[in-house]
Amino acid sequence: MTTPAMKIRPTPRAEDTRRRIYEAALELFREKGFEQTTMRDTAAKAGVALGAAYYYFSAKEAIVLAFYQEMQESSHDSILHAMAGHKKLKDRIRVVLEKRLELLAPNRKFCAALFGHAPDATDPLSPFSSETRPIRERAMEHLRVAVEGGDVKVPADLKQRLPYLLWLYQMAIILFWLYDRSPRQQRTQALTEKSLGLLVNLLRLSGLPLMKPLRKTMLELVETVAL
Amino acid sequence: MTTPAMKIRPTPRAEDTRRRIYEAALELFREKGFEQTTMRDTAAKAGVALGAAYYYFSAKEAIVLAFYQEMQESSHDSILHAMAGHKKLKDRIRVVLEKRLELLAPNRKFCAALFGHAPDATDPLSPFSSETRPIRERAMEHLRVAVEGGDVKVPADLKQRLPYLLWLYQMAIILFWLYDRSPRQQRTQALTEKSLGLLVNLLRLSGLPLMKPLRKTMLELVETVAL
DNA sequence: GTCTGTATTTGAACATGTTCAAAATATCGC
């Protein structure tokens, strides 16, 4: 019997097959887009039967999720490293956003597929689901570090929730970017620059004693939604 | 030849068939949910062939859209009327939200189907598409009136964009509500109450001369996104 | 090497949204 931890040994051969399917799929997604690529295409290109694709991926979208996950993992160090060179909070957050988008960029067109399931936290593929929690926490960690080493003093109560809030902010930017059809996604750049300025200014203001009641209300609001 | 305006005469009989399909669908959606209801079910219940359903509705989701549209139309007067009794901006906006949710309530479960297409403004079913513009403008009109007759003085530059911003706010609340599994959607109620308070306070503050630069930045941000 | 159970692979079958050409029906000018 397998332990509750499950998935003890994926055979090397199995791992290889999975990889082949995964890479065939990504290539096709890039070429023809997510919707245009059928699971049969993918299986054929990978040289396996249709069923095999489903043995390794619970659904078509799960392949995209795997990509997103891998991308996230591989970016971890490079993001932390890139951030190290900056002191200003604005720059630090910008670095996180830029790196993320840069890595997503070659596959921009099809990542949108994931957002279809987004609002339903029950769906395993939702960014809010418990299944995707590890990915989410990784991303939040980046943002926590960004604030930690930045030049803006944030009140303790807000600081605690800030990674989550910034993660939401990041998701919003990514969502906008995915559907941004302006050349070279210039609108996203503009949006990022402007919103970052606003964001950092608000964080600065949030420290003023005058702002305490407003901050409290806002945090209560977050608790109501986030719980 | 038909004029460019198209769709000159839907025969009474045709209108009847459409209605039968529409109503069969809604009933099934309510009973079994959107995903569980097949177009074949709907056609069967309406006593027509499968193809007929597609003659009248371009897609399964289009039926939901039709419902949303009808709901919106029928609510127009009742919303304006209900608002007339209130002077405080907070109450006026609350009335709009409450009425909307109240009307949506019997069909809460399946309205979520519409939000799958939401982010892609190209998709005719997206709330941001040009096809859904009339619905959107109706909703914005309610919110414009709400502000117009309220007790909060809003600077002109902000006022102009406010209906759109409030519409976004309304959409967010609806989205949250659709997926709110708490008993009687209490969390939505809490969210509405808290966020409304915050919102109105922010609008009050927005008038202070001190806030002008912040307001400007925020509005620029909106322009960047909304264009 | 053979046996046994597990992991992997297969491909047919299924469900369902959607399309479409053909059939049926209604409408209109005469």
Added chain:
DNA sequence: GCGATATTTTGAACATGTTCAAATACAGAC
């Protein structure tokens, strides 16, 4: 009423995501 044209209706065909029972390959015990 008749023929022509436009509208409505039909149901079969299609495409594709997904499931699943059966077949196959494999690893380890003996």
